[in-house]
Amino acid sequence: MLVPFFFKLRDFGVPVSITEFLALLEALEARVASASAEEFYYLSRACLVKDERHFDRFDRAFAAYFKGAEDLFESVMAKIPEEWLRRMAERTLSEEEKAKIQSLGGWDKLIETLKKRLEEQKERHQGGNKWIGTAGTSPFGAYGYNPEGIRIGQDGSRHRRAVKVWDQREYRNLADNVELGTRNIKIALRKLRKFAREGAPEHLDLDGTIDSTARNAGMLDLKFVPERRNAVKVLLFLDVGGSMDDHVRICEELFSAARSEFKHLEYFYFHNFVYEFLWKDNRRRHVERIPTFEVMRTYGHDYKLIFVGDATMSPYEIVQPGGSVEHWNEEAGAVWMRRLTQTWPNFVWLNPEPVERWEYTPSIQITRELLEDRMFPLTLSGLDEAIKALH
Amino acid sequence: MTVRFEGTANYVATEDLMMAVNAAVTLGRPLLVKGEPGTGKTQLAEEIARALDRPLFRWHIKSTTKAQQGLYEYDAVSRLRDSQLGDPKVHDIANYIVKGRLWEAFESEVQPVLLVDEIDKADIEFPNDLLHELDRMEFYVYETRQWVKARHRPIIVITSNNEKELPDAFLRRCFFHYIRFPDPPTMERIVAVHYPDLKKELLAEALTTFFRVREMPGLKKKPSTSELLDWIKLLVAEDIPPEALRADDPKKAIPPLYGALLKNEQDVHLFEQLVFLHRRQGR
Numbered sequence: 001m002l003v004p005f006f007f008k009l010r011d012f013g014v015p016v017s018i019t020e021f022l023a024l025l026e027a028l029e030a031r032v033a034s035a036s037a038e039e040f041y042y043l044s045r046a047c048l049v050k051d052e053r054h055f056d057r058f059d060r061a062f063a064a065y066f067k068g069a070e071d072l073f074e075s076v077m078a079k080i081p082e083e084w085l086r087r088m089a090e091r092t093l094s095e096e097e098k099a100k101i102q103s104l105g106g107w108d109k110l111i112e113t114l115k116k117r118l119e120e121q122k123e124r125h126q127g128g129n130k131w132i133g134t135a136g137t138s139p140f141g142a143y144g145y146n147p148e149g150i151r152i153g154q155d156g157s158r159h160r161r162a163v164k165v166w167d168q169r170e171y172r173n174l175a176d177n178v179e180l181g182t183r184n185i186k187i188a189l190r191k192l193r194k195f196a197r198e199g200a201p202e203h204l205d206l207d208g209t210i211d212s213t214a215r216n217a218g219m220l221d222l223k224f225v226p227e228r229r230n231a232v233k234v235l236l237f238l239d240v241g242g243s244m245d246d247h248v249r250i251c252e253e254l255f256s257a258a259r260s261e262f263k264h265l266e267y268f269y270f271h272n273f274v275y276e277f278l279w280k281d282n283r284r285r286h287v288e289r290i291p292t293f294e295v296m297r298t299y300g301h302d303y304k305l306i307f308v309g310d311a312t313m314s315p316y317e318i319v320q321p322g323g324s325v326e327h328w329n330e331e332a333g334a335v336w337m338r339r340l341t342q343t344w345p346n347f348v349w350l351n352p353e354p355v356e357r358w359e360y361t362p363s364i365q366i367t368r369e370l371l372e373d374r375m376f377p378l379t380l381s382g383l384d385e386a387i388k389a390l391h
Numbered sequence: 392m393t394v395r396f397e398g399t400a401n402y403v404a405t406e407d408l409m410m411a412v413n414a415a416v417t418l419g420r421p422l423l424v425k426g427e428p429g430t431g432k433t434q435l436a437e438e439i440a441r442a443l444d445r446p447l448f449r450w451h452i453k454s455t456t457k458a459q460q461g462l463y464e465y466d467a468v469s470r471l472r473d474s475q476l477g478d479p480k481v482h483d484i485a486n487y488i489v490k491g492r493l494w495e496a497f498e499s500e501v502q503p504v505l506l507v508d509e510i511d512k513a514d515i516e517f518p519n520d521l522l523h524e525l526d527r528m529e530f531y532v533y534e535t536r537q538w539v540k541a542r543h544r545p546i547i548v549i550t551s552n553n554e555k556e557l558p559d560a561f562l563r564r565c566f567f568h569y570i571r572f573p574d575p576p577t578m579e580r581i582v583a584v585h586y587p588d589l590k591k592e593l594l595a596e597a598l599t600t601f602f603r604v605r606e607m608p609g610l611k612k613k614p615s616t617s618e619l620l621d622w623i624k625l626l627v628a629e630d631i632p633p634e635a636l637r638a639d640d641p642k643k644a645i646p647p648l649y650g651a652l653l654k655n656e657q658d659v660h661l662f663e664q665l666v667f668l669h670r671r672q673g674r
Contacts, residue, residue, distance in 0.1 A: 019563050023418065032414045042410035050562035052425060052569040220471055 005065050009048065012061035016048045023047050037066070053380070233264035235299055235344065237278070239309030240269045266299060272313045273333035273367075274340060275324055292336060296343045304390050305340065305347035308378070311367040312353060318366050337370045347371065348386040352378040402431065402438040403573075403580045411568035412439060421507075421525055421547035423562070426570030428552065429615030435570075436506035436548035445546065446499055450492035451508045458520030461493040461507075462530050462539075484534050493524060494539055502543035511554040518561035525564055573616060575602060585620055586627065596636035597623055600646045604653070607665065614652040622651035 002025070009016045024047040033039035041062060049058045208223035215221075268278040268290070277289040316323040318333045341347050349367065351358070355377045358364045368375045374389050376382040396412040398404035404412070412435075415422035424432045440447035450461055470487045473480055480486045490498075496505040510518060524530050528541035549565065551557065573581060575598060582594055601622070605613050614622075625648045626636075635647055646652070653659045 015559075017559075017563050023420065023566075027414045027418055030417045032417050033410065038406070039410060042407040043414055045407070046411035046414055046422075046566045046568055050423070050557075050559075050565065050567045055569065219475060220468070222468060 005044075008065045009058065009061045012057045012064070014049060014054050014057050014061060020048050020050075233299070233303040234266075235295075235303045235305045236265060236267040237274065237305065237307045237309075238267060238269050239307070239311075240271060264303075266303075268295065270309075271324075271326055272309075273311075273317050273324070274336045275327075275329040275333055276331070276336065292340070296339065299344075301344060303344050303346075305344040306386070306390075307347070307349040309349065309351065310353045311349065311351055311364045311375070312361050313363045315362045315366055318363060318370075334366070334370055337367075341371065346390050347374060348389050349375040350378045350382065350386060351375055396439055396442055399438045399442045401441075401584055402434060403577060403584055404435075404438075405571075405573075405577060408435075408568055408570065411566055415548075415566040416443075416546050418566075419544040419546075421549050421565045423549045423551060423557075423565040423567045424570060425551050425553060425568075427572055427613075427615050429617035430570045430572060431616060432550040432570060433506065433508055436504055436508075436550075439546060439548065440504040443504070443546075445501060446503045448492050448496040448499075448503055448505045448545070449508060450506065452510050452513045452517070454512050454514070456513045456517065458513075458517050458524075459491075461491040461521070462524065463491050463494055463532060464489045465534050488532065488534060493530075496545045497528065497539055497541040499542065499545070503545045505545040505547045507547065507549040509552060510549050511551040511557070515555055515558075518557050522560060522564065578602075578616070578619070581616060582620070582623060586623055589623065589627065590633065592633035593626065593631075593636070594623075596633045597626060600636050601652070604646070604649075604662070607662065610653075610658050610661070611655045612653075612658065614654075618652050618654070622648060625651050 002021075006016060006021050024044055027033070027043055027047060033043040044062075045055070045058055049055060203224065205223040209221065212221040212223055213219065268280060270278055274292065276292050278292055278295060279289050281288055313325075314323070317325060318337075321330055321332050322328050323332060349371050351364070353361070353364065358368070358375075364375070374386075376386040376389070395409075396404070396416065397409055411422060414420075416439075424435055426432055436449075437447060439445075465484075466487045466489055470481055470484075492505065496503045525547065528544050530539055531537070532539060578598060578601075579594065582589065582598070586594075597619075601614065601619050604610075629648065631647050649659065649662070653662060
């Protein structure tokens with residue numbers, strides 16, 4: 001009976017298997033959940049979802065299946081920028097206004113009108129009574145009042161209309177395609193740690209055992225040695241200042257946590273792009289600069305190079321000598337980038353900017369070309385890919 | 392259905408947690424619990440055991456733990472030693488089979504609760520090596536050629552801190568619950584369970600301060616439930632009046648005994664800086 005639900009989940013990218021689905025049916029048969037929808041939601045989530053990163057997808061699939069109508073708008077939603085829909089204001093409507101809204105036509109008509117209006121409308125809109133936006137009285141949008149309205153991007157209930165648990169989308173920040181934040185930074189680092197150490201810890205030290213047994217007059221004396229750890233060496237280049245200010249916090253977290261995860265980790269700062277100098281202490285960046293050549297001489301080819309930066313700047317800062325915003329650089333940033341990638345053939349660039357924006361930022365495009373397309377978003381899945389590319 | 396878990400006098404269980412536990416108990420499948428450190432993952436197993444009046448077996452996993460150790464170990468080294476000493480024990484191999492936690496749980500007279508704590512600490516193959524045992528609740532001892540079968544399917548609670556991804560095949564056999572950080576009303580219930588005599592005003596002020604600290608951007612380690620409980624214990628022990636916690640008093644903006652909440656020098660430093668800024672703006 002729940003087979004369509006099963007397929008709906010798979011459509012939304014929740015990795016459900018038949019075993020898990022059968023477990024859910026078994027649980028239902030054993031009357032673990034009563035008839036309430038909420039209990040069914042909790043039960044099916046415990047049975048079918050095995051990773052908190054997928055909770056958000058599950059919530060959406062659940063809402064879509066049990067409301068039926070909402071997924072029609074997934075495609076439309078995708079085209080509406082999220083901040084556009086963010087709550088900006090709320091106002092309470094008079095009884096009179098509410099009555100007026102009631103007069104609008106049925107469901108089909110609403111959808112039709114929505115499509116039409118979406119085409120007409122090109123900007124963010126708020127208030128008013130026709131355009132789609134927030135806090136208005138149009139039947140489309142959120143935080144407004146229209147009894148027959150269509151909900152777009154609303155995260156709470158107004159006017160006490162039933163708010164469903166799965167509608168709250170509380171696990172949105174656990175999904176793995178969102179930007180790294182305080183919550184998932186730890187997981188990100190654990191992923192990094194995968195290549196810092198792996199494997200079983202103890203090995204029999206045969207020579208030591210023979211030696212020690214002989215000294216022990218033939219009584220067996222086993223000796224163990226810890227297994228040699230796979231020591232990965234990492235160079236971390238972090239962009240600070242300028243357009244990175246938004247991302248500095250995330251980068252700092254990544255970096256400060258990364259320091260404890262690696263045995264061989266060196267970090268350097270740069271501003272916007274790499275030139276002839278780097279520095280280690282951001283507060284003393286104008287005093288204690290280290291020539292990039294020196295860094296290239298100091299650390300061997302086996303170091304893996306990780307850049308963290310948004311690569312968002314004027315293209316001149318990359319391709320022109322003297323393009324740097326901070327000083328006169330004799331050679332273009334691109335030249336320096338080529339030198340770096342030749343010195344350390346294993347490199348990636350982690351970019352906190354959302355991937356959708358990459359296409360529209362020329363400097364990101366140039367940097368990606370310079371890096372042979374080894375640029376990854378600073379998300380959990382991006383980090384995974386980056387680590388794969390580093391191997 | 393025979394038993395239902397509904398939290399205990401010492402443990403506040405949310406509705407979704409109760410559902411996950413009851414599903415796992417009813418169907419006899421392992422329950423995998425994840426969540427922020429300090430949200431009571433390990434305690435859950437203890438409370439299930441207490442609520443259902445079952446014996447609890449704890450198996451704490453370390454990075455060196457092997458799946459086999461949970462079943463049994465053949466202590467070949469001491470057998471070799473004994474053979475050199477001429478001990479008659481050496482002729483029976485069963486003398487050198489050391490039972491693991493899983494075996495002990497399988498032998499229990501009543502249905503036990505088995506806690507497999509921090510499974511993600513172990514080697515990546517560890518969960519895979521336990522698939523059959525968790526599925527069929529039986530295993531074979533090669534040395535003595537015997538089958539060990541569970542008398543009662545144990546209630547298995549597995550905790551993970553997400554340090555490693557667990558294999559799909561393993562996950563498919565478990566129920567899963569993610570313990571969310573409690574919202575303020577749940578937190579109030581949790582504190583009430585631990586400190587029933589706490590004054591209302593102190594509780595309200597302490598919670599406000601606690602959530603304020605948690606919301607501070609850039610904290611390396613956010614304080615969690617267990618830290619809050621420690622802190623309240625200190626507040627009560629030191630007899631701190633609720634007024635001392637009030638945030639609108641600029642001189643007291645740093646909560647007293649903050650050492651219980653912030654465990655990291657950088658966090659304390661950051662906090663002091665923010666308070667300092669706040670005070671300057673206030674002027």
